[in-house]
Amino acid sequence: MPMSNAFKERLFPDLEQIADHFGTPFHIYDEAGILETGRQLKEAFAGIDGFQEYYAVKALPNLKILELMKQLGFGFDCSSIAELIMARQVGAEPMEIMFTSNNTDQEEFDAALKDGGCILNLDDISLIDKVPNPFPELICFRYNPGPRRTGNIIIGNPVEAKYGVTHEQVIEAYRRARQRGAKRFGLHTMVASNERDYSYMVETARMLLEIAALVESELDIRFEFLNIGGGFGIPYRPEDKELDIRSMSREITELFNTFKREHGYAPRMVMESGRWMTGPHGVLVTRAINHKDTYRKYVGVDACMSSLMRPALYEAYHHIDILNGADRPHEVVDVVGSLCENNDKFAVQRELPRVEDGDLLVIHDTGAHGHAMGFQYNGRLRPQELLLRGDGRVELIRRAETLEDYFATQNFKADSFTPAK
Numbered sequence: 001m002p003m004s005n006a007f008k009e010r011l012f013p014d015l016e017q018i019a020d021h022f023g024t025p026f027h028i029y030d031e032a033g034i035l036e037t038g039r040q041l042k043e044a045f046a047g048i049d050g051f052q053e054y055y056a057v058k059a060l061p062n063l064k065i066l067e068l069m070k071q072l073g074f075g076f077d078c079s080s081i082a083e084l085i086m087a088r089q090v091g092a093e094p095m096e097i098m099f100t101s102n103n104t105d106q107e108e109f110d111a112a113l114k115d116g117g118c119i120l121n122l123d124d125i126s127l128i129d130k131v132p133n134p135f136p137e138l139i140c141f142r143y144n145p146g147p148r149r150t151g152n153i154i155i156g157n158p159v160e161a162k163y164g165v166t167h168e169q170v171i172e173a174y175r176r177a178r179q180r181g182a183k184r185f186g187l188h189t190m191v192a193s194n195e196r197d198y199s200y201m202v203e204t205a206r207m208l209l210e211i212a213a214l215v216e217s218e219l220d221i222r223f224e225f226l227n228i229g230g231g232f233g234i235p236y237r238p239e240d241k242e243l244d245i246r247s248m249s250r251e252i253t254e255l256f257n258t259f260k261r262e263h264g265y266a267p268r269m270v271m272e273s274g275r276w277m278t279g280p281h282g283v284l285v286t287r288a289i290n291h292k293d294t295y296r297k298y299v300g301v302d303a304c305m306s307s308l309m310r311p312a313l314y315e316a317y318h319h320i321d322i323l324n325g326a327d328r329p330h331e332v333v334d335v336v337g338s339l340c341e342n343n344d345k346f347a348v349q350r351e352l353p354r355v356e357d358g359d360l361l362v363i364h365d366t367g368a369h370g371h372a373m374g375f376q377y378n379g380r381l382r383p384q385e386l387l388l389r390g391d392g393r394v395e396l397i398r399r400a401e402t403l404e405d406y407f408a409t410q411n412f413k414a415d416s417f418t419p420a421k
């Protein structure tokens with residue numbers, strides 16, 4: 001199922017009151033659900049020494065959410081300066097920050113390496129010489145298996161992905177990093193997105209262990225950690241099956257144990273899940289404000305794709321509940337926002353209980369890659385974010401954008417320049 005029954009039971013009885021108090025639209029996240037999922041993950045991988053999740057900050061970059069991750073003992077996977085700042089603001093230690101950028105510039109390297117630094121995860125062999133001195137003692141590379149691995153449907157074919165060093169470059173990458181002064185090593189890959197077939201992740205772990213053995217035999221390097229990336233899928237549709245995290249962790253643990261028997265040591269395993277950690281624990285709540293009956297029936301709501309891009313970007317399915325509407329007769333509608341783009345739709349030709357103006361619509365699974373992807377096109381502003389605490393309190397954790405915010409980048413001291421002829 002998409003949103004859990006437990007989350008519904010915590011949220012739905014009070015939702016009308018919450019909407020009246022804060023106004024709509026908003027994303028609301030479920031603290032109890034996030035903490036529970038985090039504990040489940042730690043328990044599943046307890047058999048691997050030093051297992052660590054680095055939460056992918058881009059999925060839900062809100063400080064209050066990152067505080068929950070810190071509370072769980074998780075680190076942070078960052079790929080921009082803003083994300084580094086957020087991780088440090090919630091108290092992440094250098095070794096709790098993985099900087100997985102790509103097409104990295106000097107300013108990003110400087111930001112990553114200051115304030116105690118972080119784990120630098122390099123995307124390309126050409127970046128080795130661009131890392132400023134002193135070269136970090138611990139270095140990691142992102143590995144792209146290319147034709148050795150068929151990508152999953154969502155992330156596409158590794159050969160076409162801009163990320164990572166190739167199989168042919170991987171030995172040279174570690175050799176050159178060692179020449180520059182690296183003494184400790186990690187290895188990373190990310191080859192799946194929203195993958196619910198657990199065996200794909202087991203194959204990823206197997207692949208990294210093979211590369212670790214290869215690099216060890218060529219360069220006599222022992223890896224400190226292997227990072228299998230994120231990409232763990234969630235069921236967006238009611239009929240979708242959940243990722244079998246128990247079977248996944250059991251089989252991956254076995255692979256690490258086998259490696260340990262054969263090599264006398266095993267690297268730690270880390271991951272950087274975003275979607276699986278928080279996706280199901282957030283919903284977008286929006287009110288129906290208009291109805292339209294033309295070639296199709298339309299329900300117009302007070303949110304638009306500035307709150308949730310996934311349907312427009314990927315034709316992604318997000319399940320929708322109508323608060324207190326389950327028993328009504330059904331009709332087929334498009335649920336739309338007010339952006340001047342015809343893909344500004346939360347649902348297309350969806351059978352839903354009949355919606356009345358004023359109804360609250362609950363759009364599921366917006367706890368990852370939801371608010372974070374929003375933009376301001378058409379002058380449509382990004383909505384507020386709320387956090388439903390375990391004790392029933394509701395906290396505003398990001399205010400809605402205002403017109404003042406929107407115009408801020410055009411308010412500046414006059415500056416003009418005439419190039420010399």
Ligand SMILES: *Cc1c(COP(=O)(O)O)cnc(C)c1O
Pocket residue numbers: 056058059077100190193194229230231232272273274275276368
């Ligand atoms: C986006 C991303 C993640 C998180 O992906 P999810 O699908 O949210 O788990 C992890 N690592 C890297 C490098 C990413 O770009």
